[in-house]
Amino acid sequence: MTEPRIDPALAAGTARPMAGYQARHFGWAVDAGVATITLARPERKNPLTFDSYAELRDLLHALQWAPDVRALVLTGAGGNFCSGGDVHEIIGPLLRLKAPELLAFTRMTGAVVKALRLCPQPVVAAVDGVCAGAGAILAMASDLRLGTARSRTAFLFNRVGLAGCDMGACAMLPRIVGQGRASEWLYTGRALGGEEAERWGFFNRLCEPEALLADAQALAAELAAGPSFAHGMTKTMLHQEWAMTLDQALEAEAQAQALCMLTEDFRRAYDAFVARQRPRFEGN
Structure with a gap:
């Protein structure tokens, strides 16, 4: 596999290789055109923080100019995908913010989804264990989703008194699972096991937990080898x-x-x- 050839006169403005990027708030690796982002706070089921949201937004945005990344895998460490926004580092502090700051935060989280959708690389989510709240959104916003039977996916916003219309859920989820099922999922906040989520069409297929990441990377490699x-x-x-x-x-x-x-x-x-x-x- 080779990188796209770019005229030197254009390269400075259109190419920014990302294989050597040093991530601060999650794992990042690139192998043969396949990048892997690993949410890596396993002791807390890989929650997001203000810092990891911001770094995800900026890294995903930069992938628009990364000729050395041709497909992306998004996964979590320690047998879980992502438990959503960290209760102590995000939810608690949000209660102290005023409207302008809250809007800045919700716009930032939406920008992560926008960057996932606008980067040209196909994104494969490898979902095991807990996949909740903003974690479920990251999986939803990916192009393809591989799960496991033991995965538990939930859009939990109503459980904390918030609307289900978070980070594009009301726009994207009905297009994946249908309006009726999306309504049930967002109104109830209940967790779907892997087999039910696959029947609903949320997961493209289920994998064995020990093979999940390898299967996702193999799928991404197949896509990376394509046009x-x-x-x-x-x-x-x-x-x-x-x-x-x-x-x-x-x-x-x-x-x-x-x-x-x-x-x-x-x-x-x-x-x-x-x-x-x-x-x-x-x-x-």
Whole structure:
């Protein structure tokens, strides 16, 4: 697998390799184009803090210019995915804030979801154990979700007196599981086990806990080996077409596909098909 070739005149403004990034508030590793973010506070079931929210927002935003990252895995340490916002480091302090500060915080958490959706790389969530509150949102905002039978996914906002309309849940969750099921999940705050979440369509499939991360990374590697420019276009269209009429979507997809037809990946795929060989995609 090679990085996309970028004209040197453009590289300074369009490329920022991220393999060497040193994360402060979670684990970060890149191997053969697949990046893995590991929420790593296992003693507390990997909750988020103000600092980890902000670093996630900025790192995910930077992936728009990272030619060395072609797919992303999001996971948690110690047999759990993420328990949401830390009760002591986020929930408690929020009670002391005024409206402008609270709005700044909720806009920041929303910016994490926006960055997840706008980065061109496919994102695979590997969900084991507890996946609650903002953790459930991170899984929801990923492109693909692998779970385990022992996973427990809950949108807990009503349990603390808040609305279910948090971080895009009312926009995205109905599109994944349907309006009726999303309504039940957000109104009740109940936890779904892995098998039920898979039946609802939240998980793409279930894995054995000990194989979950390897399965997620294998799926991400498969995506990373594909046509990354075209994958990014697919992700953009999946996101943008929520707000389009069919006519608008058809025109947008016509333009997107025409751009993909100009890529070297498209030409290489044709040449490989004619030669009865496996295509080699380089993202250009």
